[in-house]
Amino acid sequence: MSLQEAADRWMNGNTIFTETVFASNARARSDRARELGWQPKFDASPLQSAIEADIKAILG
DSSP states (O other): OOOOHHHHHHHOOHHHHHHHHHSSSOOOOOOHHHHOOOOOOOSSSSHHHHHHHHHHHHOO
């Protein structure tokens, strides 16, 4: 599927937003926050499960 096809199907033709949402690769690490004593309050597994369910629903 091309970027334009995805934009037309899910983002009302907005290729910039489609590329940002579906074709970007952003990663973040909490190294500095942890050095300052920050600890996560929640486990990431519910978020991961929700993302996987959404992708499965979109892709069939």
